[in-house]
């Protein structure tokens with residue numbers, strides 16, 4: 001046992017062609033510490049983790065484990081060195097079971113010619129039990145995104161590691177699941193295991209971590225003890241400027257007097273939700289809150305034709321809509337941003353330009369059926385600029401962008417068709433604090449131009465700070481509505497969980 005830091009990064013650089021992802025960065029991880037790594041989207045956090053995890057090779061610099069320089073040539077080498085990496089994007093084998101996925105790394109390491117399935121299930125159950133009651137014989141493809149994220153984490157926990165890297169582990173988790181993960185991280189710390197924790201959520205960082213290192217534009221900025229810094233200071237170091245106003249001003253005029261743009265009447269899908277009524281005014285940002293699994297996404301997907309309705313009706317601008325597919329919805333001026341960026345938000349192999357124009361190629365197609373590449377490029381360049389996408393160029397494949405920048409492309413794709421109504425499911429998931437402010441401002445600008453916006457969010461501050469009104473969904477039904485003067489965290493949680501209001505809130509919350 002040495003006193004040397006368990007992991008040291010010295011002067012590490014990495015370029016992808018002309019893109020300098022990291023320039024001479026450093027990081028020091030002490031034994032048993034939880035060390036946060038912060039930076040804007042594209043700052044180079046995942047790139048560094050991929051080099052420590054053996055997925056990428058550095059161009060320059062050194063990685064030291066227990067004071068000894070090492071070359072991490074592959075993920076298997078990283079594993080042997082005691083490094084476990086939980087990626088930001090889910091990288092599980094979708095056709096295999098939870099147990100097979102969890103134990104795959106351990107099985108590979110042992111190179112056992114035959115697998116003892118009894119042992120595989122027992123090991124997987126032990127790892128899974130710490131986090132959530134997910135049956136280990138289920139196929140991964142049949143799980144929700146949040147459950148898949150938990151399987152990723154359980155997989156890392158089965159490895160006998162001394163350094164655990166968690167890249168935005170709570171982005172898709174419920175509050176309860178996140179709390180369970182935090183208690184596991186605290187337990188690992190007690191056992192002397194060191195954790196690198198990447199997150200855009202300041203509250204998590206300040207409750208869980210010992211120190212924080214900040215990167216900006218691929219460069220090292222500073223390392224601070226959490227006890228002697230503040231969220232504002234970390235954000236300032238990340239974005240290089242002061243953020244004074246987190247949320248844009250709300251509706252200047254009274255939204256209630258605006259014309260109704262979208263009207264949903266008695267909508268049911270026969271399984272996940274029933275009898276949903278909802279009105280959206282032109283110029284309004286309507287929030288939808290509720291627990292993960294309450295049916296929020298299913299309601300949105302049914303309105304947009306991505307799921308089949310069993311009864312009920314939808315009208316846009318006073319005209320009844322017949323929506324048989326998502327293409328019908330887009331045609332009518334209704335777009336939906338999926339919470340599952342990788343699954344249905346963007347085409348990873350296509351360029352940024354091709355993604356941005358994917359919803360309405362007709363608009364960019366000339367008389368002879370040829371795509372006007374120039375117009376496509378101009379549209380993509382202008383939207384990418386508006387959203388601050390950090391990229392080599394609009395011809396670069398979306399797979400080369402950082403996670404947060406991929407999310408911005410998914411948003412640009414929706415905006416490209418100048419919709420009348422935009423429904424966004426967790427729009428700022430994985431987005432850094434500075435870019436979040438820009439996206440919120442953009443949504444408010446669109447609302448001020450008369451667009452109707454629905455934002456589904458699990459982040460209560462986002463619902464409260466951004467929205468004019470919030471509907472809360474519980475167990476497939478609208479549990480209540482909170483107007484401008486009624487928006488606070490406690491009121492939303494009460495409606496989402498079905499807990500009766502405390503005397504302080506009685507008369508304030510409109511239970512439905």
Ligand SMILES: Nc1ncnc2c1ncn2[C@@H]1O[C@H](COP(=O)(O)OP(=O)(O)OP(=O)(O)O)[C@@H](O)[C@H]1O
Nearest residue numbers: 016021041042043044045046047400401402403404
């Ligand atoms: N395979 C690649 N090819 C080209 N450029 C890449 C590739 N991978 C990453 N980059 C670029 O390197 C930079 C750093 O990306 P990285 O994913 O490390 O950022 P990040 O800090 O993890 O961001 P986020 O918070 O959005 O996850 C970005 O500009 C990204 O576009």
